[in-house]
Amino acid sequence: MGKDLQVAASGNLPQINQPKPVELTQTGDNNTQIAYVQNFDGTSVTNVIVTGHRPGETPTPTQGALNRDYYNLFVMGGETFTAFSGGHFIVQKDRALTENVSPDIEKAVNSIHAEAIEFIKTLPTIFASENTRYGRSDDTQQAFFGMVTDVRVQDNGIKIYYQTLNAISQKRLNALMRELAIEGRPTFNELDRTHWTIKRVNLVEELRDAGITVYAP
Numbered sequence: 001m002g003k004d005l006q007v008a009a010s011g012n013l014p015q016i017n018q019p020k021p022v023e024l025t026q027t028g029d030n031n032t033q034i035a036y037v038q039n040f041d042g043t044s045v046t047n048v049i050v051t052g053h054r055p056g057e058t059p060t061p062t063q064g065a066l067n068r069d070y071y072n073l074f075v076m077g078g079e080t081f082t083a084f085s086g087g088h089f090i091v092q093k094d095r096a097l098t099e100n101v102s103p104d105i106e107k108a109v110n111s112i113h114a115e116a117i118e119f120i121k122t123l124p125t126i127f128a129s130e131n132t133r134y135g136r137s138d139d140t141q142q143a144f145f146g147m148v149t150d151v152r153v154q155d156n157g158i159k160i161y162y163q164t165l166n167a168i169s170q171k172r173l174n175a176l177m178r179e180l181a182i183e184g185r186p187t188f189n190e191l192d193r194t195h196w197t198i199k200r201v202n203l204v205e206e207l208r209d210a211g212i213t214v215y216a217p
Helices: 103-109 115-121 170-175 204-208
Strands: 032-036 046-051 062-065 071-073 085-093 122-128 142-154 155-170 195-199
Touching: 103 115, 115 142, 122 155, 122 170, 122 204, 142 170, 155 170
Parallel strands: 071 122
Antiparallel strands: 032 046, 046 062, 071 195, 085 155, 122 142, 142 155
């Protein structure tokens, strides 16, 4: 696959259930609100709402569906993420969905069209900085579980809006390299390189099986 984002037919996207709209009212500053309604119906899609904002910003509810079949992985050198925070960052286009992408999702999302963005927003997400050392991190380095709340294609890259929920030891993520399909070797893996990819792995299940708590239905 080339480094340039290509135009893809929206019909290639995996089918996901459309969630029933839910309205929530939230007032005050520095709030984060999480709600869900479980509607499995034999699938791995669950309705979920995540809202959050920084001081001085107006809170905007985000509603969609949590799709456990895939997950977003963002590894961003130079970015600092914290728990229960929202914001945005830029992914360079040659590092956005151009490497180590699940083959059955690659063509469906590489154009970043409107339907692809809605799909991306349904995926549980890992937000991480690059490992402090190749193939491993120190005891204090943390990654974060959360959701993408919006995606905007700009001339200077792909702007990702996000909401983090809980922290996860990045050292633990390195130890789960095989379970999370983070391709690499003992001395180098995907947490060592700035990029955005999508994996066909049930992230919530794998983390919970490893004894890691995540705020998800």
